[in-house]
Amino acid sequence: MSGSKTAIFGFGVLLFFAIMAVSVQFLPVPNPNALNFQAFLPPSLAHPFGTDYLGRDVFSIVLWGSRAALAVGIISAGISAVIGIVVGAVAAYYGGWVDDVISRVVDVFLMIPVFFLILIVVAIFGGNIFYTMAIIGVTIWPSNARLMRAQILSLKEMTFVKALRSYGVGGFSILFRHLLPNGVAPVITNTMLQMGAAVLIEAGLSFLGLGDPRVVDWGRTIYLGEPYIAIAWWISTIPGAFLALLVLGLNLLGDGLNQVFRPRMRGSK
Amino acid sequence: MSQEIILQGVILSEVRYDISSENKSSTSEILAVEDLKKYYPVRRGVADLLRRSKKVQVKAIDGVSFTVNEGRVYGLVGESGSGKTTTGYTIMGLENPTSGTISFQGKTLSAKEHKHAGLSLKLRMIFQNPYETFDPRKTLWQTFSEILQVAGLGSRPERRQMSLDALSRAGLRPAASYIDRFPSELSGGQLQRAAIATALVVEPVLLIADEPVSMLDASIRAGVMNLLLNLNRQKKMAILLITHDLSVAWYLCDYLIVMYLGRIAEKGPAEQVLQNPRHPYTAALISASPMVDKAKWNFVAKGEVDSNIDLPKGCRFHPRCPFATDICREQEPAPEVAGDGWSYWCHHPLSVQKLKN
Numbered sequence: 001m002s003g004s005k006t007a008i009f010g011f012g013v014l015l016f017f018a019i020m021a022v023s024v025q026f027l028p029v030p031n032p033n034a035l036n037f038q039a040f041l042p043p044s045l046a047h048p049f050g051t052d053y054l055g056r057d058v059f060s061i062v063l064w065g066s067r068a069a070l071a072v073g074i075i076s077a078g079i080s081a082v083i084g085i086v087v088g089a090v091a092a093y094y095g096g097w098v099d100d101v102i103s104r105v106v107d108v109f110l111m112i113p114v115f116f117l118i119l120i121v122v123a124i125f126g127g128n129i130f131y132t133m134a135i136i137g138v139t140i141w142p143s144n145a146r147l148m149r150a151q152i153l154s155l156k157e158m159t160f161v162k163a164l165r166s167y168g169v170g171g172f173s174i175l176f177r178h179l180l181p182n183g184v185a186p187v188i189t190n191t192m193l194q195m196g197a198a199v200l201i202e203a204g205l206s207f208l209g210l211g212d213p214r215v216v217d218w219g220r221t222i223y224l225g226e227p228y229i230a231i232a233w234w235i236s237t238i239p240g241a242f243l244a245l246l247v248l249g250l251n252l253l254g255d256g257l258n259q260v261f262r263p264r265m266r267g268s269k
Numbered sequence: 270m271s272q273e274i275i276l277q278g279v280i281l282s283e284v285r286y287d288i289s290s291e292n293k294s295s296t297s298e299i300l301a302v303e304d305l306k307k308y309y310p311v312r313r314g315v316a317d318l319l320r321r322s323k324k325v326q327v328k329a330i331d332g333v334s335f336t337v338n339e340g341r342v343y344g345l346v347g348e349s350g351s352g353k354t355t356t357g358y359t360i361m362g363l364e365n366p367t368s369g370t371i372s373f374q375g376k377t378l379s380a381k382e383h384k385h386a387g388l389s390l391k392l393r394m395i396f397q398n399p400y401e402t403f404d405p406r407k408t409l410w411q412t413f414s415e416i417l418q419v420a421g422l423g424s425r426p427e428r429r430q431m432s433l434d435a436l437s438r439a440g441l442r443p444a445a446s447y448i449d450r451f452p453s454e455l456s457g458g459q460l461q462r463a464a465i466a467t468a469l470v471v472e473p474v475l476l477i478a479d480e481p482v483s484m485l486d487a488s489i490r491a492g493v494m495n496l497l498l499n500l501n502r503q504k505k506m507a508i509l510l511i512t513h514d515l516s517v518a519w520y521l522c523d524y525l526i527v528m529y530l531g532r533i534a535e536k537g538p539a540e541q542v543l544q545n546p547r548h549p550y551t552a553a554l555i556s557a558s559p560m561v562d563k564a565k566w567n568f569v570a571k572g573e574v575d576s577n578i579d580l581p582k583g584c585r586f587h588p589r590c591p592f593a594t595d596i597c598r599e600q601e602p603a604p605e606v607a608g609d610g611w612s613y614w615c616h617h618p619l620s621v622q623k624l625k626n
């Protein structure tokens with residue numbers, strides 16, 4: 001029960017940011033890139049979250065920044081989920097050398113420090129947010145593959161797989177229409193956690209100055225506000241708090257789902 | 270029937286269908302299993318690996334031959350681990366045999382032919398554990414629809430009707446209230462009936478039923494057994510019934526195949542084998558069954574089933590057999606004929622007298 005409450009709270013947070021991202025263009029907030037001559041204004045009615053060192057409205061930056069954050073989370077984790085599910089499922093179901101090769105690749109990926117790999121790639125190709133999403137996606141899938149593989153390995157030994165084969169159902173269909181839906185829950189859970197991780201990785205890259213300058217982005221705002229933290233705490237702290245809230249929400253959603261998902265299975269031996 | 274057999278209050282000798290009267294005419298052979306073997310590799314402890322001991326195998330089935338005729342019920346009986354389920358899986362093509370052949374309707378089946386959908390229409394299996402027979406995330410309707418779709422039968426509304434009919438004939442009535450349920454929403458008995466319905470829906474020539482009543486309450490056992498009997502009588506469906514329970518075999522079967530540690534100990538017409546077993550193992554199974562009069566049958570096999578990794582030399586039953594002699598410990602018995610279609614593998618076959626004193 002507490003699992004579902006956690007999941008609902010996490011989902012509520014995600015929904016809050018989703019609504020923010022979708023509706024921001026209709027809200028009466030100033031252009032987040034618009035400069036004015038009133039830099040370092042503390043929070044006030046006109047600028048609820050104050051202004052940054054160029055006089056940009058931090059409230060507007062926070063609202064617009066939710067788009068980049070969610071896009072990074074969804075696309076990176078989505079790429080990771082698709083690759084991880086297919087690779088893990090194929091490895092487990094077909095076994096043999098296919099499994100050996102895939103498992104070695106996964107091991108290698110899990111050994112290297114992913115953040116530095118991404119850092120190097122982004123440093124080489126420059127701060128384009130689409131590259132960043134893609135590179136995050138194609139480096140974080142191995143944990144999904146490992147989860148999926150473990151699930152399929154145990155599921156494929158179950159009697160219902162023998163039953164399906166005895167009806168004449170093909171291997172492809174058994175894998176993708178029967179085993180996958182039964183085993184995908186931990187991957188979905190992990191995907192929520194990975195969305196949070198991807199948002200943090202992207203923010204981290206931006207914080208190191210490797211963000212996409214064309215995109216309104218929490219991480220870059222934190223980075224650019226950091227030198228002024230003593231005189232204008234709101235520039236870095238408020239976007240940082242929203243970043244933390246989104247990541248927290250995604251983690252709670254992942255953990256909650258983890259407890260909620262229970263296979264519909266009874267009386268197995 | 271000289272012996273009165275009582276199972277859950279039903280005097281079976283009265284209700285049991287008598288093959289000697291009506292069903293005497295011989296029918297044609299549909300399945301022939303010839304010297305079938307299935308060995309599984311096993312990995313034992315690290316110590317064995319280090320010692321480089323020779324390849325270790327579980328001999329799940331170790332040379333089994335029998336035939337199945339159209340429209341008859343065969344009981345494959347034996348204790349746990351004797352290889353009954355493995356035999357069923359191998360016939361179904363769900364496991365590849367290590368050696369031996371399986372012929373169905375005169376055709377020797379290869380691994381490829383086993384996968385052919387046409388065969389899955391004629392050869393069906395009900396699996397040992399009804400809780401694990403169904404994909405837990407699909408409703409019965411989704412499962413049945415897929416079965417019929419794979420078989421190329423019916424349009425969508427026709428498939429629905431066929432599924433409802435099958436469920437209803439399997440005793441899930443009204444079928445409409447069960448068909449859209451998930452497996453977790455059915456009891457063990459209902460799942461077992463649904464499992465039978467998966468076979469019914471295509472009306473196979475041969476049904477392999479693995480322990481179809483062992484998970485059921487006594488109160489619904491008789492119903493499921495009668496359902497199987499009706500299928501056999503009305504649809505002329507041959508049934509290979511896998512069971513460890515001789516009273517179930519007694520009720521349903523025309524023939525018995527008694528297996529011990531992957532080999533056949535004795536096979537023959539059920540009535541004769543049960544009343545006058547030649548193999549001590551058959552006698553031990555009968556004695557262990559709750560159906561018998563303990564005063565008449567007090568024959569007990571010693572100890573536990575041996576490992577099928579390190580099989581006993583000679584007759585594999587000898588460590589447990591009260592009649593074992595030196596020859597039993599040295600030589601594997603050859604088949605002996607006890608009667609029409611009745612054979613046994615034992616150096617010192619029993620006679621009724623031997624048992625009663």
Ligand SMILES: Nc1ncnc2c1ncn2[C@@H]1O[C@H](COP(=O)(O)OP(=O)(O)OP(=O)(O)O)[C@@H](O)[C@H]1O
Binds near residue numbers: 310347352353
């Ligand atoms: N996939 C497998 N790998 C290794 N050993 C196996 C495998 N399947 C079965 N065995 C072994 O083969 C032997 C026969 O098993 P099987 O399931 O056929 O027995 P059974 O007669 O059906 O027993 P039960 O009454 O318990 O169902 C057992 O010793 C079992 O451990």
Ligand code: SF4
Binds near residue numbers: 615
């Ligand atoms: S051959 Fe010997 S040991 Fe084996 S069952 Fe017969 S009497 Fe017993």
Ligand SMILES: [Mg+2]
Binds near residue numbers: 353354355397479
């Ligand atoms: Mg079994």
